[in-house]
Amino acid sequence: MGTRSLERFFHPETIAVIGASERKGSLGGAVLRNLLAGGYEGDILPVNSKGYASIQGVKAYSRLGQLKVTPDLAIICTPADTVPKIIKQLHSLGVEAAMVLTGGIARARSWQFRPSSERMDKVVLQTRMRILGPDCLGLLIPHRHINASFLHVPVHPGHVAYIGQSGTLASGVMDWAYSRKIGFSHVVTLGRSEDVTLPDLIDYIAQQPKVRTMLVQLDEIRSGRELVRSLRAASRQKLVLAVKNNRFPESPLNTIDAPKGLARRDLLIDEIFARAGVLRVNATDELFDCVDVLGNRRERFGPRLAIIANGRGPAILAMDRLLHDRGTLADLSGDCQAKLREILPDYIKATNPVLLNPELKPEQLSAVASAVLADRQVDALLVVYTPSLGSDPKENADALIEVAARTQKTVLTSWLGEYSVEEARASFDRALIPTFDTPDNAIKSYMYMVQHQRTQDLLRETPESIEIPVSAQHSKLDREFQDNYSSGDFLPPQEAYRLLNSYGFACADNIYRSSLDALVRDSSKVPGPWVLRVHHRDYLYPFAYGNNPRERIRSVVRDLEQPGDLRPAADSLKSLIRERFPGSPVLGYTLQTMHRALDNLQFSFGIGRDNEIGPFLFFGGGGSTADILVDRQVALPPLNANLAEKLIRRSHFYEVLQERSEDPERDLLTLERWLVALSHMALNHPWLAGLEVNAIRQQVGRYRVIGVAAEVGRHMRCAILPYPTELEAGFSSPRGTQYHVRPIRGEDEPLLRQFYEGLSAESLRLRFFNARRRFDHNELARLTQIDYDREMALVAINGDRLYGVVRVWVDPDDVAAEFSVIVDDNCRGERLGHHLMSRIIGYLKERGVLQIYGTVLPENGPMLRLAERLGFSQKLNSADGVVEVAMTLNTMKHAWQRRRMYSV
Missing domain, CATH: 3.40.50.261 (Succinyl-CoA synthetase domains)
Structure with a gap:
């Protein structure tokens, strides 16, 4: 709503x-x-x-x-x-x-x-x-x-x-x-x-x-x-x-x-x-x-944790939890260890974790914490304190608070107990230093920090541009399948293989026949030895067998070498099918060249769907043990190379692949390409209710599909909008320069950096309202890896350079969109800014957005003249020192929308 x-x-x-x-x-x-x-x-x-x-x-x-x-x-x-x-x-x-x-x-x-x-x-x-x-x-x-x-x-x-x-x-x-x-x-x-x-x-x-x-x-x-x-x-x-x-x-x-x-x-x-x-x-x-931890951190934190404790037992508790959660214990530098040896008695090791005496004094804690936090190989510090005779919890807390105030690194504390440490914890709360009842809770929160940072880093990674071999045939197949199949139907095996082939998947040689006589007659068309599959109705749907792997292999006979072996094998399978699946009629047979998996490396991948979330992709181990291992990792389409890699690395199959592959990176690249192709398939064919593919590794970098099942369903959109290819178009400037105008992509980060670095200081000031020259990775990633549902950016490309970008941020109800536009200083007379603005206005009109607006510095004459030519209204906002420009794109349908409109 x-x-x-x-x-x-x-x-x-x-x-x-x-x-x-x-x-x-x-x-x-x-x-x-x-x-x-x-x-x-x-x-x-x-x-x-x-x-x-x-x-x-x-x-x-x-x-x-x-x-x-x-x-x-x-x-x-x-x-x-x-x-x-x-x-x-x-x-x-x-x-x-x-x-x-x-x-x-x-x-x-x-x-x-x-x-x-x-x-x-x-x-x-x-x-x-x-x-x-x-x-x-x-x-x-x-x-x-x-x-x-x-x-x-x-x-x-x-x-x-x-x-x-x-x-x-x-x-x-x-x-x-x-x-x-x-x-x-x-x-x-x-x-x-x-x-x-x-x-x-x-x-x-x-x-x-x-x-x-x-x-x-x-x-x-x-x-x-x-x-x-x-x-x-x-x-x-x-x-x-x-x-x-x-x-x-x-x-x-x-x-x-x-x-x-x-x-x-x-x-x-x-x-x-x-x-x-x-x-x-x-x-x-x-x-x-x-x-407490994330909200109060003062800068980006890293995963390397140092631990200081005034007791061996509490330190072990913290270490056990850290190792259990696959955390990283910081390796103290030589300089830090030398500094600690100057501070500590000879019998205390200058290693991480630093184990101090139970009778901890504020002066010693302050010195040790300062030395550890000064180490560039330490990202965060946890101090675990146990009260004892001869040591004051409040004084030690105050000493640590003074040290924490001088660093930008994250400091976590766990003052064990209740009665004795109540004042110390109150001091930490006032100083906005996270404090926890137990080391276990401190480590859990720390690992949440690490995971959150990893997630944010993953989302900001600049993806590599990855080409996949997609044939033009997939569009023709899409129309054909939609004409011939309805929701709830399965795709016959030969049709499912055609779909995979159109996206560049290497599939085992096979033939499908509806009768056994025809299969025996045409068996010479497939090189032997063979695998025979008997397809009954339930078998032809993806995910047909649930969690029982034994049922999965009962429709297959392997290592057949003579045509005379086919009929007895098929009769035996049909007998088993009638016994186990009496309500599922036999509909056909597939004869396939027998391919053995290298080191038994078999895996599965495909497309599923959730009624609320939409299509998802999965990847993991395959074969008869797939459901026992529950090695199915999931991802939402669309996938780029980075996301595909992370999906593969999460699986148990990848751990086995690393152990057995002669060239893991080459194998990984092949699998990335397959998953990116699978992502394209999910986006291009929203009627695919399910697709289950089993494949094997034959040698380094070479994989082959040996089984597939697909189901047709109602159309369902993906949760994350894909790259809008329909917005791509060419532009020929009055001077004859040819530009390719398209939506921005995550891979464009280097181009955008080069573009900004080539602009004059004045152009940057007029665009960003301040003088700036540096754009870090995080900001550029945010500008290139956009959500096409809430934002759109069109870039003008010529060769390997970017010459202009127009961007709009759209509110959740498609009422108003704020724009910005900037063009290379050397493109004056090309009418590139006018073209980019016209393109984005056309996009917003077609989307149904009611208004486009923006703010312009009064001295930005070219932008104000462009806004006037395009039909924007203008008003000087003397309080903010800007000119407000706006244009109505579509007619309001509801009175409430007027409250959201930018008033000019």
Whole structure:
């Protein structure tokens, strides 16, 4: 639904509480008390049908029709069967937003509430009001003094936004966070999400300047494709952490089955968060531990950890956890070790971990920590302290705080105990130094930091340009398959092989025949020895055999050498099929040249789909043990070379390949090409409901497909929009220069760097509003690896150089788009800027965006003249010292859109 009218929830000037009451335990009474206690500065309109003159000291109304003003937000706390009628009445008054805190409507298994639920669905569709809930906790915005919830504890103001699906879980989290003095900018839960969805809230809250960190709690993934896009957009601006409950399919409360081809859907959830740049944690308390660590770090941290402890036992606890989580123990440099030997007694080793005496003194801790943090081979430090006689916890904490204030590296602390270390922990909290009850928790949080940094680095890696041998035949095949097959059909084996061949996959020689007589007659067309496959209906679908590997081999006979061997082998297989699959008729036979896997290196890959998330790719071990090993790693298309490599490296198959391959890098490159080709297949054929491919390695760099099954389904879009090839076009300038204009790609980072470095200082100032010459990798990666759903950038290429780029950032509802454009200084007279702007305007018009706008420095005459020629309105903003330009592209369809338009 987007962020339409959500400002009514977050910036209401008038709130109506329907069902407000004086009665103890009343839901509406709790909401009204919280609004008053929170210091809400707008007007509150309590509504109760019993006709009270006032409720909790506020003038009350008995009917909605008595209200003198239309409330911006209505909070419904009445019984479930009254909610649909109230929503209709609110709509007739012109109310645009309502929160339904009433419980019961979401209890789908309870027959007495089902009529209310069904009527609610219809009313939401009829009124197009924005509805948050039912069964939601409410909404809190502490810095705006809004506590429109029935939460039992107050909430400290801060810079963390909490968005959750479960109101009861949020209630417990807020209670726990209040005691730890953790502050929030927003707290909101969705309940059943009748209308407002999790992606809607993420899109809206991510744009709020008060928010630095977003915590997202999910019980289940709904609106999966929209969720991926909103999380990707949010993580580019904020630190986003997520906790996903209901991880295991065995749970009786998990109502969503794993998609075909995966043992656990949670693998796919992990991939969603990783591709979106979101840090996933396993528990709600870990959310806040990670906020402490990640939110307070002062610069990019690295993976090399040093440990200082005043006891061997606590150090072992930290080390065990670090090694268990595959962390990296820093190797102290020679200079650092020499410095430590000057500080420490002879009997203490100057190695990591540094084990100090239990009777630790502040002076020694300060000296040792300073030396370790000065080591360039150390990225972060954990200090584990155990209180003892002769050592003061508070004094040691204060000494470490002074050291930490002088470094930009991350410092973590674990002061063990409770009573003796309470003051020390309070000092760390005041100094914003992360402190943990145990070394185990400290290491877990540290490893979350490492994983988050690795994820961010992966997303920013500049991918190599990788060519795959795709024939033009795939488009013809696509039309042919769609004409001849319907959703729910399987692709016959010979058709599935044709599809693979069109994308450059090397397949074993084979023939398919519907009758055994024809197969025997034509057997000479395939070189022997042979593999015979008998295809029964269930076998022809991908993922047909679940977790039973024995069933997988019962339709195959190997090492056949004579035509006379075929009929007895086929009869034997058919007998087994009739016994095991009595309802699955035999439909045909495949005869294939026998290929042996080198060192038994067999693997599988393919395409699956999740109803909420869309298509996904998988890769892992193959053969009869594939399902036992559960070696199936997943990724979302589209894939580039970097992402394909990471997918392969995560698999157990790759570990075996490294052990047995004579040239692992060459093998890896071949597999990367195959997976990138598979990604193209998933994008080009959205009707592919499933594709399972088994392959073998024959020799270094050479692989061959030996089995395939494919299923046709309804069209399903990918969660991440692919590269839009339809926007590519040529441009011939008035001077005859030929440019190729296309969307920007991640591989363009070197070209963009070269382009910026070749611009004059004045051109850069006019574009970026400041004088700058340096563009680091992180910034260039952000500018080239864009989300085509929320951003578009077109570049003009001539040869191996980039000469211009135009970029637009589009809001989540396609209302307005902000632009920027810059052209090489030597392209004056080429009309390249005019062409790029015209192309991006045409793109936005076709997409349905209502307005394009931008800000221009007053001295940027060429840009202002170009804007005038293109039809932009202009207005000087003297306060900001810029000229605002805007142009309407499409006609508004709804009144709410006017509030989003850039006013010129």
